[in-house]
Amino acid sequence: MNHEHALDIHILADGSEERREPWVITDGHETLTEAHSGGVCVHAEASFEIARRGQLSGSLSLQPGSSARIAGQHAGSLHVEAGAVAEVVGDQSGSVHVEDGGLVRVHPGGKLAGSLHVAGLIENRGTRGGSVQLSGGVVEDLDGGSVKQPTEGPRGENVYKW
Secondary structure: OOOOOOOEEEEOOOOOEEEEOOEEEOOOEEEEOOEEEOOEEEOOOOEEEEOOOOEEEOOEEEOOOOEEEEOOEEEOOEEEOOOOEEEEOOEEEOOEEEOOOOEEEEOOOOEEEOOEEEOOEEEEOOEEEOOEEEOOOEEEEOOOOEEOOOEEOOOOOEEOOO
16 A cells, blocks of 8 residues: 655654654564564554553554454554454554554453454453544444543543543
């Protein structure tokens, strides 16, 4: 699939900005075993894993025909295109956008913390919390999957306690 990759903006210790290329995975399988800051785009037929000790801070985009497994921690938006699959065993913190034909599976012990925008399917057997916007999609809480309810914060905002 032909698409543009926006440059990531990194704020340096002195407050200045530096623009960097995102991590683009075009074939095979790549595994993140440590901390990485910046966007990741996974192309068709490729797969990506955030290992248990891995930490990704930045967006994760799955193009049609790609897959990802989040066993560690992802802090950033997750975009799942049609024909792509994301498996969440660890922690996903950030908005999740699932296009029509896209699939997110949250396994027992997995967590989705953030707003969900769903035109595809989310199968939750773990825990999720955050607003849900359905655009023809479905969120299924299955086999012990749970939903965290917010409490009211000091300024009247919704607060989710994990």
